[in-house]
Amino acid sequence: xxxQNPLPAFRPFVAAGAAAQKxxxxxxxxxxxxxxxxxxxxxxxxxGDWVFVTxxxxxxxxxxxxxxxxxxxxxxxxxxxxxxxxxxxxxxxxLARKKRFLxxxxxxxxxxxxxxxxxxxxxxxxxxxxxxxxxxxMSPEIGEKVVDFMLQSTSPGVTLEFQGGEPLANFPxxxxxxxYAVQKNRAYGxxxxxxxxSNLGLMTEDKLSYLVDHKVQICTSIDGPExxxxxxxxxxxxxxxxxxxxxxERINKKYIELGLDPTLYHVEALLTTTREALKxxxxxxxxxRNLGCRAIFLRPVDPFGFAKKTAGRIExxxxxxxxxxxxxxxxxxxxxxxxxxxxERYAAIFLTKILMDEDSNFLDIRSPSGSAIGALAYNYDxxxxxxxxxxMIHEMGDDFFKIGDVRTSKYRDVMKHETVRALVLASIRETxxxxxxxxxxxxxxxxxxxxxxSQGSIFGQMRQSTLCSVHKGIQDFLxxxxxxxxxxxxDTLKRWTTIRERSHFIQSSAAS
Amino acid sequence: xxxxxxxxxxxxxxxxxxxxxxxxxPQDALYGAAYVFLDRCYVLLDxxxxxxxxxxxxxxxxxxxxxxDALAGxxxxxxxxxxxxxxIAEDNRSLIEAITAxxxxxxxxxxxxxxxxxxxxxxxxxxDDPLGIAMSWEEKYAKGKSDAAKTAKDAAxxxxxxxxxxxxVTP
Ligand code: SF4
Numbered sequence: 001x002x003x004q005n006p007l008p009a010f011r012p013f014v015a016a017g018a019a020a021q022k023x024x025x026x027x028x029x030x031x032x033x034x035x036x037x038x039x040x041x042x043x044x045x046x047x048g049d050w051v052f053v054t055x056x057x058x059x060x061x062x063x064x065x066x067x068x069x070x071x072x073x074x075x076x077x078x079x080x081x082x083x084x085x086x087x088x089x090x091x092x093x094x095l096a097r098k099k100r101f102l103x104x105x106x107x108x109x110x111x112x113x114x115x116x117x118x119x120x121x122x123x124x125x126x127x128x129x130x131x132x133x134x135x136x137x138m139s140p141e142i143g144e145k146v147v148d149f150m151l152q153s154t155s156p157g158v159t160l161e162f163q164g165g166e167p168l169a170n171f172p173x174x175x176x177x178x179x180y181a182v183q184k185n186r187a188y189g190x191x192x193x194x195x196x197x198s199n200l201g202l203m204t205e206d207k208l209s210y211l212v213d214h215k216v217q218i219c220t221s222i223d224g225p226e227x228x229x230x231x232x233x234x235x236x237x238x239x240x241x242x243x244x245x246x247x248x249e250r251i252n253k254k255y256i257e258l259g260l261d262p263t264l265y266h267v268e269a270l271l272t273t274t275r276e277a278l279k280x281x282x283x284x285x286x287x288x289r290n291l292g293c294r295a296i297f298l299r300p301v302d303p304f305g306f307a308k309k310t311a312g313r314i315e316x317x318x319x320x321x322x323x324x325x326x327x328x329x330x331x332x333x334x335x336x337x338x339x340x341x342x343x344e345r346y347a348a349i350f351l352t353k354i355l356m357d358e359d360s361n362f363l364d365i366r367s368p369s370g371s372a373i374g375a376l377a378y379n380y381d382x383x384x385x386x387x388x389x390x391x392m393i394h395e396m397g398d399d400f401f402k403i404g405d406v407r408t409s410k411y412r413d414v415m416k417h418e419t420v421r422a423l424v425l426a427s428i429r430e431t432x433x434x435x436x437x438x439x440x441x442x443x444x445x446x447x448x449x450x451x452x453x454s455q456g457s458i459f460g461q462m463r464q465s466t467l468c469s470v471h472k473g474i475q476d477f478l479x480x481x482x483x484x485x486x487x488x489x490x491d492t493l494k495r496w497t498t499i500r501e502r503s504h505f506i507q508s509s510a511a512s
Numbered sequence: 513x514x515x516x517x518x519x520x521x522x523x524x525x526x527x528x529x530x531x532x533x534x535x536x537x538p539q540d541a542l543y544g545a546a547y548v549f550l551d552r553c554y555v556l557l558d559x560x561x562x563x564x565x566x567x568x569x570x571x572x573x574x575x576x577x578x579x580x581d582a583l584a585g586x587x588x589x590x591x592x593x594x595x596x597x598x599x600i601a602e603d604n605r606s607l608i609e610a611i612t613a614x615x616x617x618x619x620x621x622x623x624x625x626x627x628x629x630x631x632x633x634x635x636x637x638x639x640d641d642p643l644g645i646a647m648s649w650e651e652k653y654a655k656g657k658s659d660a661a662k663t664a665k666d667a668a669x670x671x672x673x674x675x676x677x678x679x680x681v682t683p
Contacts, residue, residue, distance in 0.1 A: 004551050013592035014585055020596055028604040029597065046608060062596065083607060092614035099615065105645040152648040373645050415646030433547050437597060463550040 004463065005322060005473055008033050010041070010055060012062045021064035026076070027083050031058065032439035034476055037483040046430075047091050048098070048357060048442040049080040052483055098359040101366065101374065105415060107155040108363060108375035110388045111146050111177065112163050113138045114170035115380060115395075118201045120234045123272055123314055124305035127392045128165055137170045138380040143177040145406035146378045147184055152411035153376075157191035162216075163388060165380075168202035178214055185509050192507040195219060197270075200247040201235050208247075212254050217505045220244050222269040222291065224277055224284040232274060244269075248291050262292075263341070264500055269293050273300045273324065275316040281328035289335070289342060296332070297345035298325055300470055303453045304392040318466050322473035329477065336492040346474055348496040353443040354478065356497045363387075365445040365471070369427035372403060372420040382406040384414055386423055389449040401449060423448050426458040434462040440475045527570040528580040532591070534565040541594035548590050549583075 010033040013020055032042045033055075040052045053061070057072050066073055077085050115129040115136035129136045138146075150158055160181060162174055178194055185192045194216040211218060222244060223229040229241040248267045255265040269288065271277070277284060288296045300321050301314055329344050336342065349362045363370025372386035383405050385391040390401025404414040414420070426448040429435040435444065450467045451460025462468040481489050534542070542565065546555045549569060556568040569583055 009582065009586070011585060011589035013596060014589045016592075020592055022596060022599040022603065024603075026600055028601045028608065031593075031597075047611075083604060086607065088607070088610050088614060091611045095611060095615035103644075154645055154647060411648045412646045412651075433544070437544060437594065461550060463547060 004469055005035060005319065005476060007035060008039070010039070010058075012055070012059045015059065016062045019063050023061055023064045023066035025068075025083050026061065026066060027081050027086065029081065030437055030439040030441065032476075033058075034480055034483065036480045040483060042439055042479055042483075043076075043081065044439045044442055045081055046442060047080060047094060048353065050354065050479070051075065051079040051081065094357065098353075098357070101359070101361045101370075102368075104156065105154040105411075106370075106372065106374055106376045107153065107157050107361075108159050108161060108370070109146070109150040109153075110161045110163050110375065110377040110391075111138070111143070112165065112377065112379050112388075112391065113143070113167045113174050113177070115165040116169040117164055117166040117199075118169065118235060119166070119199050119240055120236075121305075122232045122310070123274060123301050125310065127305055127395050131169065136165065136380050138173050138382075140173055140176045142380070142382045142406065143173050144180050145382060147177060147181045149378070149384070149406045149409075149411060150181075150376075151184060151188050151190065155190075157193075159193050159195060161195040161197060163197045166199055166202055167196055168198050168200075168207060171202075171207055175210065178216065182214075182507055185507065189509045192509060193217065193505045194507070195505075197221075199233065199235075199240065200244045201238065201240060203243075203247045208251065208254065212251075212258070215505050215507060217268075217502065218251055219268040219270060220248065221272065222287065222293075223272060223274070224280055225287050228276060228280060228284075232272075232276070245291055248293075252292050260504055263294060264502060265504060266292055266294065268295065270297055271299060272302075273298060273321065274314045275301075276314075278316060278320050278324045281324050282331045285328050285331050285335075285342075289340070294341060295343050295345050295348075296328075298328055299346070300466070302389070302450065303466075304389045304396075304449075318469040318473065321470060322477075325474060326477055333481075333489055333492055336495075337488050341495075343496040347478055347493070350443055350471075350475055350478055351493050352497040352499070354475075354482075355494055358497075360499060364447045367427060367429040367441075367445045368424045369445055369447050371401075371423040371427065371448055372415070372417075373424060376414075378406060384409060386419065387447065387449055389447065389453070393449065393453060400452065422458060426451070426460075432459065432462065434468075438462075438472075440472060443475065444471050446471075527568065528583055529566055529568040530584050530587075531560065531564050531566050532588075533563055534559065535563045537591055537595050538598055541591055541598055544594040545587055545590040549587065553583075 027045045029043050029045055034040065034042055037052065039055050041055065041058045042050060042052055044050045053072070053075070060066070060072060066076070073082065076082055080086065115127065116131050116133055117128040118131060120128070147160070150160060160177070162177075164170075167174055174196075181192060181194075194214070195218075196211060196216050197219045200220050221233070222241075223232045226239075226241040229244075230239055233240040235243060248269070252262060252266045256262055269291065271284065271288075285296060300318070303311065303315075325346075329347060332342055332344055349360060349365055352358050352360045359366060361370075361374070363374040366374070370387075371390070375387055377385040377388040377391040379385065379391055379394070383394070384403055385394060386401045386403055393400060394402055401419060403409075403417040403419050425431070427446060429438075429441045429444055429446070435441050435446075438444070446460065446462070446465065446467055448458035448460070451465060452458045454466060455461055455464065460468075478493070481493060532542075542557065546557055546567070549555050551572075553569040553571055556566075556570075558566040558568065560566045567587065569587070
């Protein structure tokens with residue numbers, strides 16, 4: 001399977017031969033001749049600054065030619081690439097701000113309240129059970145212990161995310177956990193919020209009223225147009241797409257009735273891009289628009305939910321994914337140019353780092369990754385994992401990512417677990433082969449669970465990593481868009497980096 | 513091969529090999545250049561004499577015929593580029609260390625990323641929780657369990673990051 005995008009053949013070092021030498025006052029740089037940037041070369045530095053140089057300018061740098069006062073020197077100085085002009089104080093503050101997530105423990109706590117699920121999906125076999133398998137329901141006692149454990153985190157804010165299976169299949173325990181967490185948090189005063197990830201097939205008016213009253217944010221999965229969605233997500237005796245669409249509309253209406261801004265408060269939906277989905281980039285975007293979604297996350301299928309033998313049916317060459325991504329995002333950009341506001345979330349995550357010099361702490365694209373130190377996943381039986389993906393690997397018979405149990409483990413012991421230590425070391429980009437010389441290292445991150453599942457090692461080999469390929473392909477695309485300098489496109493991309501907090505979903509922690 | 517200066521290329525079935533002068537390049541640059549080919553080729557590095565290293569690249573797919581000249585030229589460019597970049601990185605090492613130490617591990621602040629990087633993974637005692645992540649909420653912020661909530665609020669840094677996964681990025 002091909003994973004890396006081919007780059008243009010530009011060989012300034014061979015051309016310079018023995019004349020190649022280092023420029024004296026240049027900061028550490030990484031360079032990449034982009035596939036579609038008119039031959040220009042992208043330079044980045046370790047602080048996250050970037051600049052395009054022409055091939056002629058790159059050739060001069062390769063020959064060590066960087067004289068003060070020249071246009072090239074001025075261009076690089078303006079972008080923080082000249083060492084003698086760097087302020088240690090300023091750069092230290094920037095780095096500290098962007099890495100502030102390192103000062104806290106996990107803020108995302110994924111609670112799998114049941115493995116039972118009413119739908120059968122092509123990419124999810126390992127992590128579901130049939131509806132009669134009630135032994136995979138979390139008990140109220142385990143639920144309480146999950147909350148007790150979560151509140152030990154040193155993070156000042158915690159999100160409790162209900163997942164499954166289908167969490168609504170064990171709704172009474174979900175309710176119990178929510179009420180217990182709100183009550184228990186009064187002693188901690190953390191910023192607490194709840195998220196439900198549901199296919200909505202088991203939603204009822206009563207459940208919805210409870211969720212809205214208790215300010216639980218609702219997310220669902222939409223795989224694209226109805227025919228594609230229902231083919232991939234089979235709801236016995238029903239139509240999975242129509243059910244989801246019906247409830248999305250109902251929930252969004254409910255938010256409007258509450259007086260909430262619909263541009264901020266609406267059901268979030270997630271896409272899983274399978275091989276079949278690659279054929280429908282525009283149609284998928286249009287499906288999301290028609291459902292009232294203003295953000296679409298073009299996630300490639302991940303390797304966790306299904307057995308290797310199924311991979312042949314739903315996996316694909318990542319270069320096909322790049323084509324899909326480019327077509328879909330070009331369509332989204334053209335809609336924005338006509339005044340319609342919709343964004344692609346992968347792009348927003350990278351652009352926040354590239355354009356805003358901020359890190360939005362998206363756990364799977366940060367360095368080190370959020371595995372365990374940014375997120376924990378709790379299985380229905382109380383076992384604790386470094387991530388939901390680690391939990392899925394456990395369901396496939398491999399306990400590598402199991403790091404504790406809410407009934408017996410202490411928070412400190414879990415955080416000091418040897419697996420957690422290894423996951424941190426494996427996910428620091430600056431120490432990984434290939435990442436350490438990659439132009440995109442300042443903005444990138446890899447989840448070690450992905451490397452483990454797809455390549456057999458948490459360290460992985462980025463040259464052959466499908467996830468690395470996706471990250472490189474998306475960043476190539478974004479930098480090519482920035483390179484065009486087209487005002488409307490750049491304005492849209494900048495707008496995608498605006499972070500608006502959904503404060504309505506934050507629970508009151510006022511002491512009773 | 514038009515571009516190469518010190519490469520001798522021999523083409524076999526889906527395989528090319530060439531020798532380079534190993535004394536001219538840092539070993540890390542050689543490994544770094546070889547790594548770039550891992551998605552397309554099986555790579556073998558072999559020392560044939562004190563200063564000569566033989567590089568063997570064998571295509572991973574049988575059908576794709578290897579363009580030997582292009583691959584050898586690309587390898588050489590990568591090798592020289594990695595060497596060039598490493599020299600610049602050396603010049604900047606103390607600057608990067610100063611910034612990282614100031615940002616993440618200064619005397620006034622908590623220990624940081626550099627502590628993590630320096631951990632001795634082989635030792636049982638290596639992980640001393642430099643960031644305080646392994647401490648419980650009460651241990652990190654509270655004076656005692658009885659007034660955990662009050663102390664937690666008092667001790668939380670002013671710039672505490674809000675719950676952030678993922679942030680709500682909306683148009
Ligand atoms: S994961 Fe890939 S794209 Fe990201 S920094 Fe590493 S090599 Fe670059």
